[in-house]
Amino acid sequence: MAVASNSIFSTHQIIWKNPRTRFGNRFSVVSSTWGCSNEGKFDLGKSRFKFRSALEMDFEGVENLSFAGNSNEYLGLDVVFEEELKEKGFLGLRKTKLVCTIGPACYSLEELEKLAIGGMNVARLNMCHGTRDWHRDVMRNIKRLNEEKGFCVSIMMDTEGSQINVVDHGEPSSIKVEEGSVWLFTTQKFKGSRPLTVKAHYEGFSEGIMVGDELVIDGGMTSFVVVEKLGNDLRCKCTDPGLFLPRAKLSSWREGKLINYGLPTLLEKDWADIEFGISEGIDLIAVSLVNDAEAINHLKNYLSSKSSKPIKVLAKIESIESLHKLEEIVEASDGVMVARGDLGVEVPLENIPTVQEDIAHVCRQLNKPVIIASQLLESMIEYPTPTRAEIADVSEAVRQYADALMLSGESAIGSYGHKALSVLRMVSSRMELSSREENRQSLLHQCQLGTSLPDRIAEQICNCAVEMANNLGVDAIFVYTKHGHMASLLSRNRPNPPIFAFTDDGSTRMSLNLQWGVIPVLVNLSDDMEDNISTTIDLIKAKGLLEQGDAVLVVSDVAPSGACTNAFQSIQVKTID
Numbered sequence: 001m002a003v004a005s006n007s008i009f010s011t012h013q014i015i016w017k018n019p020r021t022r023f024g025n026r027f028s029v030v031s032s033t034w035g036c037s038n039e040g041k042f043d044l045g046k047s048r049f050k051f052r053s054a055l056e057m058d059f060e061g062v063e064n065l066s067f068a069g070n071s072n073e074y075l076g077l078d079v080v081f082e083e084e085l086k087e088k089g090f091l092g093l094r095k096t097k098l099v100c101t102i103g104p105a106c107y108s109l110e111e112l113e114k115l116a117i118g119g120m121n122v123a124r125l126n127m128c129h130g131t132r133d134w135h136r137d138v139m140r141n142i143k144r145l146n147e148e149k150g151f152c153v154s155i156m157m158d159t160e161g162s163q164i165n166v167v168d169h170g171e172p173s174s175i176k177v178e179e180g181s182v183w184l185f186t187t188q189k190f191k192g193s194r195p196l197t198v199k200a201h202y203e204g205f206s207e208g209i210m211v212g213d214e215l216v217i218d219g220g221m222t223s224f225v226v227v228e229k230l231g232n233d234l235r236c237k238c239t240d241p242g243l244f245l246p247r248a249k250l251s252s253w254r255e256g257k258l259i260n261y262g263l264p265t266l267l268e269k270d271w272a273d274i275e276f277g278i279s280e281g282i283d284l285i286a287v288s289l290v291n292d293a294e295a296i297n298h299l300k301n302y303l304s305s306k307s308s309k310p311i312k313v314l315a316k317i318e319s320i321e322s323l324h325k326l327e328e329i330v331e332a333s334d335g336v337m338v339a340r341g342d343l344g345v346e347v348p349l350e351n352i353p354t355v356q357e358d359i360a361h362v363c364r365q366l367n368k369p370v371i372i373a374s375q376l377l378e379s380m381i382e383y384p385t386p387t388r389a390e391i392a393d394v395s396e397a398v399r400q401y402a403d404a405l406m407l408s409g410e411s412a413i414g415s416y417g418h419k420a421l422s423v424l425r426m427v428s429s430r431m432e433l434s435s436r437e438e439n440r441q442s443l444l445h446q447c448q449l450g451t452s453l454p455d456r457i458a459e460q461i462c463n464c465a466v467e468m469a470n471n472l473g474v475d476a477i478f479v480y481t482k483h484g485h486m487a488s489l490l491s492r493n494r495p496n497p498p499i500f501a502f503t504d505d506g507s508t509r510m511s512l513n514l515q516w517g518v519i520p521v522l523v524n525l526s527d528d529m530e531d532n533i534s535t536t537i538d539l540i541k542a543k544g545l546l547e548q549g550d551a552v553l554v555v556s557d558v559a560p561s562g563a564c565t566n567a568f569q570s571i572q573v574k575t576i577d
Ligand SMILES: Nc1ncnc2c1ncn2[C@@H]1O[C@H](COP(=O)(O)OP(=O)(O)OP(=O)(O)O)[C@@H](O)[C@H]1O
Pocket: 101, 102, 103, 104, 126, 128, 129, 130, 158, 247, 288, 341, 342, 374, 407, 408, 409, 410, 412, 413
């Protein structure tokens, strides 16, 4: 019979309900998905044994066999964090999380594993590209790596949305656009390319457009004026020569004002993709082209009725409209992506840095994780080294205390995806150190979030805990959390030491992957907080990550059932003996 175990590096108790096998009081493991410790022989009398990974084992001739995991050794800690901790110590641990877009250059199991080893915390799948089967394979490969090799990579689906503004000339690389040249923007479907012709993705792209309107490509790569309307199609003359990239983004302007189409954020295809994502067990959904909080609320309601596990919903800020309703959108969502690609199509480029800073600030205030995305290391799609300006941009995002940085084309189609990831890793670590030396987190002013007394207590405890942790110079903060709330309140203060968030909820673990400075750890938690504290300290110590003399600041809010929550919120400092 086959028995599955989900814990890694653990000791298990074997409960054997049918001792009458042809092995007498012995049985053997005949196979395991991990491929190690198969063929081990175990005596009935010696009912404890160790195996090394999450696995499914086949026991020959044994019926009704089950495992009782020993909670004292049940530990789901990302192997990459573990290695980084051993190498760099607590303070050297990278706090900024890294998101990689998966594409043709990195979708194989081997490439995904290399990205995981390189520090990818979240894998982004953009539903604008690829087939259902392709996405399924990638999602399953990521889950397989997590289960079999002890990584903790979350899966984020990025919705396609209306893609109303996508135009494509059909060539694999960019095309020069000469001043005065006349181009046809068409909704006709044809294979390949035609001279001076671009295909518009959305049938209704020309609705409401008039002769004399301006069409801007990719925020200024090249511009046109509409000279003639031909049914759905537009004939346009180039007024600002430049380049047409494949899958370019178009914006339409009249008298200096953006023309708005007012389409829904989630279309039929998006709902089908979301359904598929739920069935594959994704962790996060990033919603493209969000214009208001309603789209987010609608999706969250849908998910809570359709998905048995919680899936976090992130709002992508990539339109002028979303900027007008920023606070309500951030408030409604579980996190935000500053999608600078599309944002730069609607917002003048010189405004992007301040817009980014403003969004990051609102997210900090409302305690929502924020991802800075697009063109961070764009030149590395082609070249093995970044530009100095790109390094400055990445550093600034880290300095703004973004929760996460994202690679797009750099990892999806680039020749140096792994190198780009290591650049993000190194630049983040460098800037985090510098921010710590400057004590920059002291400049973060936290507004009060909660209104109820328990919420305000939790906030105050976390604010004080971080101040204590920094002042005392403790090595780590430990927090025990069901839904990740306390962990996020600690992260919000951007403490010097890393935050180990112990949770017994797999979804909480995966969503905490996106939060600055949080190391999510899956453990069995009991109702006895003292027991949880000593068990987890022992676990981390047993891994050689804590040594005698190290100090840990412990924050707890897991309350025994039926108890008053406040009674079990506490801060303690434990020194390791
Ligand atoms: N699954 C994929 N298959 C093929 N190409 C991909 C895939 N994912 C990304 N790419 C390529 O990588 C480049 C950057 O990717 P990405 O999808 O992040 O673009 P984006 O325009 O920022 O996203 P969005 O469409 O959400 O605004 C794109 O030009 C696209 O060609």
